[in-house]
Amino acid sequence: MRDYLDDRSLRLRRERSDQPASARPFVLAGVLCLVALSLIYLDQQGIISPLRMLLQQAFSPAALQLTGLRNHTEDLIGAPRSEDDLRATITALEQEVSQLKAENLRLQQAQVENESLRQQLQIQREQPWHLVGAEVTVRPPDAGRQVMLIARGSADGVQVGMAVIGQDPSGPAALVGVIESVGTHTAEVLLITDVSSRISARVMHAGQAHLGLVQGQWQRGSRLSIGQVDRSAAISPGDAVVSAGLTGSLNLQLDLATVPANIPIGSIEEINPGGQGQSAELRPFVNPDQVRYVWVILNQNE
Amino acid sequence: MGYILLIGVLALVQVTLLRTPLGFSAPLLLVITICRTLIGMGAAFRDIGMVQGVRWAFYSGLMLDILAATPLGTHAFALLLATITVAFATRRLRIEGPLLPLLAMLVASLIYESVMALLIQPGPVMWGDTLRVALIPGTLLALIMTLPIFFLLRWMLRA
Numbered sequence: 001m002r003d004y005l006d007d008r009s010l011r012l013r014r015e016r017s018d019q020p021a022s023a024r025p026f027v028l029a030g031v032l033c034l035v036a037l038s039l040i041y042l043d044q045q046g047i048i049s050p051l052r053m054l055l056q057q058a059f060s061p062a063a064l065q066l067t068g069l070r071n072h073t074e075d076l077i078g079a080p081r082s083e084d085d086l087r088a089t090i091t092a093l094e095q096e097v098s099q100l101k102a103e104n105l106r107l108q109q110a111q112v113e114n115e116s117l118r119q120q121l122q123i124q125r126e127q128p129w130h131l132v133g134a135e136v137t138v139r140p141p142d143a144g145r146q147v148m149l150i151a152r153g154s155a156d157g158v159q160v161g162m163a164v165i166g167q168d169p170s171g172p173a174a175l176v177g178v179i180e181s182v183g184t185h186t187a188e189v190l191l192i193t194d195v196s197s198r199i200s201a202r203v204m205h206a207g208q209a210h211l212g213l214v215q216g217q218w219q220r221g222s223r224l225s226i227g228q229v230d231r232s233a234a235i236s237p238g239d240a241v242v243s244a245g246l247t248g249s250l251n252l253q254l255d256l257a258t259v260p261a262n263i264p265i266g267s268i269e270e271i272n273p274g275g276q277g278q279s280a281e282l283r284p285f286v287n288p289d290q291v292r293y294v295w296v297i298l299n300q301n302e
Numbered sequence: 303m304g305y306i307l308l309i310g311v312l313a314l315v316q317v318t319l320l321r322t323p324l325g326f327s328a329p330l331l332l333v334i335t336i337c338r339t340l341i342g343m344g345a346a347f348r349d350i351g352m353v354q355g356v357r358w359a360f361y362s363g364l365m366l367d368i369l370a371a372t373p374l375g376t377h378a379f380a381l382l383l384a385t386i387t388v389a390f391a392t393r394r395l396r397i398e399g400p401l402l403p404l405l406a407m408l409v410a411s412l413i414y415e416s417v418m419a420l421l422i423q424p425g426p427v428m429w430g431d432t433l434r435v436a437l438i439p440g441t442l443l444a445l446i447m448t449l450p451i452f453f454l455l456r457w458m459l460r461a
Binding site for chain 2: 033036144149188218219
């Protein structure tokens with residue numbers, strides 16, 4: 001094991017030594033800092049991004065396996081432990097199974113598709129979207145940005161700016177994020193909760209739709225907010241918010257401006273009056289932190 | 303070459319298995335890098351020990367950048383700054399007992415998280431929110447992992 005930790009043997013000091021480290025390691029560290037800064041610059045210019053994407057793709061299968069292992073472990077840990085919990089779970093499951101059987105009989109389904117495909121079919125039946133399903137491979141290790149990697153790329157028709165949706169078991173299919181960059185078999189998704197994510201949206205209230213701009217708030221301690229809603233517009237907690245499909249026409253400095261209209265985003269939790277327009281805190285229909293499987297909207301029927 | 307492979311495996315573990323409900327991963331590679339540097343600074347040949355710490359920081363950072371979809375060099379720069387600071391601060395100290403590793407990790411984690419916030423957050427950094435959402439939880443996680451990893455690494459390197 002020691003050989004893997006070091007390439008040279010290391011003798012730990014037993015006696016006190018007042019001999020400080022020389023300047024040589026600090027010079028090396030300084031040089032490496034300059035190399036790192038140069039790499040950042042080159043990556044931001046897009047010169048070495050393809051190389052990074054290629055390496056990312058090479059690690060993707062292993063990351064997918066490990067993420068699956070983690071999800072499986074999470075499920076095991078989250079499973080009920082006490083006898084009462086188990087009984088309650090069994091009762092709930094029996095009711096659910098019963099309902100599912102009845103539904104299956106009504107619809108004369110011969111067999112049950114796997115959950116992800118079934119969800120995809122259901123979404124495609126209800127919405128005019130052409131979807132491609134994708135597993136979430138890696139989530140960011142840092143608190144700074146809300147992004148995730150998915151196991152689909154340009155080879156599957158995925159392009160920058162496409163909307164990515166997910167679905168919680170009890171909720172509608174809803175917007176999770178937007179494709180930010182694409183490799184051949186992987187893509188990075190900027191989550192709607194990231195502070196740099198801005199999507200044009202409509203607040204649905206009593207048959208009327210009021211325009212606004214949904215922005216991520218994760219780095220500010222919450223999830224989502226909607227702003228720039230007309231002060232005279234009547235909105236109230238519980239109102240649904242859907243994408244407006246107008247992000248491009250709002251003239252924002254964004255590559256991510258091709259989100260189709262009418263994708264559910266969330267519901268209004270708390271209204272903050274004041275300023276030139278109204279703003280409100282939103283509760284997203286799908287928690288982007290929890291999704292394990294998502295769908296990319298490739299295009300929609302006109 | 304062996305330790306670069308090990309860093310790759312550890313980076314994969316950090317971004318997949320060690321994800322926390324707080325929305326980010328436990329900073330395994332930061333903790334290992336700083337512990338490795340501290341142990342190196344306590345070795346008979348400090349220069350060699352520090353060089354190894356610096357190399358761990360650089361390779362770990364690059365590996366995290368590849369896996370985390372951040373511009374190449376971002377994590378590397380943050381880890382290098384944290385490592386240099388710790389190495390500089392402890393260059394004349396005798397590293398024994400649990401207090402110094404904990405203090406070193408506190409400083410290193412605050413530097414690492416601050417540099418990451420500066421490099422990857424879009425727009426001006428809101429320091430109050432960053433402190434609450436990233437710096438404090440990230441530093442606490444790093445401190446919790448410090449002592450077990452420090453003593454395990456020291457035992458492995460002495461064995």
